[in-house]
Each structure stands twice: as structure tokens, then as C-alpha cells.
Amino acid sequence: MYNVVKYLRLSKEFDLTQEELAIALGVSRHTIISIEKGGNTTAEMVLKLGHFFDKDPREIFFTHDVAHSLHRDKRKVI
Template sequence: MDNIVKQLRVSQGFNLTQEELAKALGVSRHTIMSIENGGNTTGEMVLKIANFFGKDPREIFFTSNVAQSLQGQLA
């Protein structure tokens, strides 16, 4: 699943390592690495990440690439 988790994690406002974000969310670093690399995740984790960064989940996980892909499937 395309997302901007890594960009948010390393942004000036946060500047976190994968380990630091994982600890804050109560998951393993491997989980964060998987999500950043486009792996699937649970709805609960999507909400945890969105809440942590103070964003709507669609701003993080539904990037323009996903929207374009969905539009192509619906056409």
C-alpha cells in the first residue's frame, strides 16, 4: 500500500528512527519497515499512525498513486 509514513517519520517536525516510531506505536521496527515499503497493514495500525502524526489516514495511505490506480480500475 503506497504511503508517506517514511516522509512523515523523517520530517523536521518528527525526525524519528524506525525504532523510535515503532516504540511510540507499540510495534516492532520490522512492522514499520514493512509498512514503509508498501506492505499491507491493519485498519487499527493505519489509525494509530494517522493519530500519531495528527493527520487523516487518507493523507498518509491514499496517495495520488493509489487514487490514480483506483480510477483506472473503475473506468
């Protein structure tokens, strides 16, 4: 699942290691690695990340996937 977690984590505003983010969210570093690599995650984790980064979860997840699927579907209709 496309997301911008790594970008946010490394941004000037946060500047966190994977371990620091994992501790802040109460998960393992492996979980953060998996999310950053595009692995599936739970709705609860999506909401936690949105809250942590003070962003709507849709700004963190789905943006590329949704735009791509809408574009793909539009081509089929035409």
C-alpha cells in the same frame, strides 16, 4: 500499499528513527519497515499512524493508489 510514512517519520517535525516510531506505536521495528516498503497493514495501524502524525489516514495512505485507479477507470469508460 503506497504511503508517506517514511517521509513523515523523517520530516523536520518528527525526525524519528524506525525504532523510535515503533516504540511510540507499540509495534516492532520490523512492522515499521514493512509499512514503509508498502506492505499491507491493519486498519488499526492505519488509524494509529494517522493519530500519531495528526493527519487523516487518507493523507498518509491510499493517495497514489486511489488517484491511479480512478485515472485507470476513467480511461476504460471513455
